[in-house]
Amino acid sequence: MSEQFEPVIICFTCNWCSYRAADLAGTARMHYAPNVRLVRLMCSGRLDPTFIMKALSGGADGVLITGCHPGECHYIEQNYKAQSRWLLLRRVLKGLGIAPERVKLTWTSASEGTKLTKDINSFVEEIRDQGPLAWHKNLQQEKQEKSQHNPQQTPVEVTA
Amino acid sequence: MSKPKFAMYWSGSCGGCEIAVINIHEKILDVDANFDIAFWPVAMDAKVKDVEALEDEEILLCLWNGSIRNEENEHMAHLMRKKSKLLVSFGSCATEGCVPGLGNLFPVAELIDTAYTTLTTDNPDNIRPQTVTQVPEGEITIPAMKDRVHTLAQIVDVDYFMPGCPPESHQIAAVIDLVIEVLQGKAELPPKGAVIGAGHSTVCEECPRQRNLKAIKAFRRIQDVAPLDPELCILEQGVPCNGPATRSGCKARCPSVGAQCIGCYGPAEGVVDYGARLITAFASVIDSRDPEEIEQILDGIPDPTGQFYRFNLADSLFQAGAPAFKKNEV
Ligand code: SF4
Ligand code: SF4
Ligand code: SF4
Numbered sequence: 266m267s268e269q270f271e272p273v274i275i276c277f278t279c280n281w282c283s284y285r286a287a288d289l290a291g292t293a294r295m296h297y298a299p300n301v302r303l304v305r306l307m308c309s310g311r312l313d314p315t316f317i318m319k320a321l322s323g324g325a326d327g328v329l330i331t332g333c334h335p336g337e338c339h340y341i342e343q344n345y346k347a348q349s350r351w352l353l354l355r356r357v358l359k360g361l362g363i364a365p366e367r368v369k370l371t372w373t374s375a376s377e378g379t380k381l382t383k384d385i386n387s388f389v390e391e392i393r394d395q396g397p398l399a400w401h402k403n404l405q406q407e408k409q410e411k412s413q414h415n416p417q418q419t420p421v422e423v424t425a
Numbered sequence: 426m427s428k429p430k431f432a433m434y435w436s437g438s439c440g441g442c443e444i445a446v447i448n449i450h451e452k453i454l455d456v457d458a459n460f461d462i463a464f465w466p467v468a469m470d471a472k473v474k475d476v477e478a479l480e481d482e483e484i485l486l487c488l489w490n491g492s493i494r495n496e497e498n499e500h501m502a503h504l505m506r507k508k509s510k511l512l513v514s515f516g517s518c519a520t521e522g523c524v525p526g527l528g529n530l531f532p533v534a535e536l537i538d539t540a541y542t543t544l545t546t547d548n549p550d551n552i553r554p555q556t557v558t559q560v561p562e563g564e565i566t567i568p569a570m571k572d573r574v575h576t577l578a579q580i581v582d583v584d585y586f587m588p589g590c591p592p593e594s595h596q597i598a599a600v601i602d603l604v605i606e607v608l609q610g611k612a613e614l615p616p617k618g619a620v621i622g623a624g625h626s627t628v629c630e631e632c633p634r635q636r637n638l639k640a641i642k643a644f645r646r647i648q649d650v651a652p653l654d655p656e657l658c659i660l661e662q663g664v665p666c667n668g669p670a671t672r673s674g675c676k677a678r679c680p681s682v683g684a685q686c687i688g689c690y691g692p693a694e695g696v697v698d699y700g701a702r703l704i705t706a707f708a709s710v711i712d713s714r715d716p717e718e719i720e721q722i723l724d725g726i727p728d729p730t731g732q733f734y735r736f737n738l739a740d741s742l743f744q745a746g747a748p749a750f751k752k753n754e755v
Contacts, residue, residue, distance in 0.1 A: 311702065313705060314698075314700075314701070314702075314705060315698045315701040315742070316702050317701075318700075318741075319697070319742060322742040323584050335714065343715075346708065348714070348716065348719070349708035349711045349713075352708075352719050352723060353708045353723055353726075354701075354704050356723060356729045356730075357704060357729050357733060359730075360530070360728065360730025360746070361530070361730055361745075361746040361747060361749050362746045362747025363747060368568070390558040399750075403750040405459060418747065
């Protein structure tokens with residue numbers, strides 16, 4: 266039986282727009298893929314790139330960043346900061362051999378429940394196409410290998 | 426009463442850390458006066474079997490410099506850990522992987538290929554290193570490369586961390602003074618796991634250059650900015666400077682003399698991922714809201730991954746680039 270790959274996606278939402286959009290989607294009983302875990306921040310500007318790297322290195326296959334539309338940020342221009350960070354982060358990820366498409370930024374207002382569900386669903390499919398990132402597995406596997414072989418017995422003859 | 430034992434060992438490294446220790450000038454006599462040097466391959470003759478013959482924890486202080494690049498490094502790390510009471514991860518290679526850690530962007534086979542086939546390499550038979558070789562006298566072995574570079578603390582338990590590439594001489598001298606004072610009962614050791622011989626803030630804090638609101642329309646390489654304003658923050662002049670995320674302690678050595686900080690003191694206190702912090706710092710100075718223009722500005726940083734992880738890749742959240750995880754037959 267070949268099972269479909271179900272990506273794990275972390276979605277950072279802004280308290281003032283996309284989180285409310287998600288709320289709206291909920292009360293309106295709209296459906297979106299269960300692959301996303303929402304994390305509410307006060308603003309997309311609060312999104313430290315560390316969070317994204319932690320998500321990807323800790324098992325996520327993709328990260329969706331959502332913020333208020335340009336010009337509509339509750340804190341005036343912090344979503345622009347998020348945009349610059351995201352563009353630079355993509356380049357760093359590329360250098361590390363990670364497809365930059367695994368981290369996406371979308372703008373959503375509080376009234377756009379439909380747009381948010383669409384964005385989530387299409388991102389889930391995009392990541393499904395990318396396949397698993399497997400970073401966490403890489404790091405875990407190594408830990409297991411390490412605990413299996415006793416380093417004291419490494420057959421290395423050393424004479425300084 | 427015999428003196429406590431001191432050791433210094435190097436693994437995957439350049440040797441600069443050893444030079445830095447010797448560079449503490451007459452202070453080195455204090456080391457000699459207070460310690461019995463048990464093992465220090467660069468400075469004196471001693472064999473690994475001499476270390477093996479010691480009791481566990483018989484060495485009081487071991488400065489370990491160098492990354493864990495191959496199996497011998499790993500083996501020695503375990504040995505020195507067992508024989509040392511205080512094991513110090515000394516310098517950037519041991520602490521963060523440093524420049525050897527950039528090898529983590531490639532599979533090992535590719536690294537070896539590059540080393541043995543470059544234009545200037547005279548290797549007509551296309552020979553590659555073998556871990557085991559038969560010679561008339563018997564079998565000789567050389568240690569195999571590990572899939573990727575590790576920091577010392579990823580392999581064994583470490584007591585203290587001393588950043589720097591290499592650590593500054595005045596910092597080394599201060600740490601040696603401290604250990605001697607501890608021996609004399611005049612001071613106490615810092616808590617286990619502490620960063621020693623460095624500051625608690627960022628290089629920017631120590632930097633004498635003037636900072637204003639930064640707003641950058643282009644990043645440029647330092648050689649393309651002539652002349653650099655001697656007073657003004659280097660980052661503000663559009664030249665990538667890693668000062669905002671880098672730990673203080675060097676007295677802002679590089680920006681003080683007109684060179685950008687490249688981050689050799691590693692992440693500042695509280696920074697989880699050095700590169701991530703720099704992404705934030707650099708992105709926040711970009712003076713544009715238009716994605717296309719931002720991309721153009723970012724083109725001025727030709728290798729962002731190298732810029733942000735030159736010293737810290739092996740110790741970053743990712744620890745390596747994707748290719749390093751692909752297993753390769755060497
Ligand atoms: S930390 Fe720097 S000076 Fe020390 S061994 Fe590594 S590369 Fe050389
Ligand atoms: S960014 Fe560089 S030049 Fe500017 S204050 Fe910080 S260390 Fe100094
Ligand atoms: S200024 Fe930066 S690169 Fe220069 S010595 Fe200090 S930490 Fe290292």
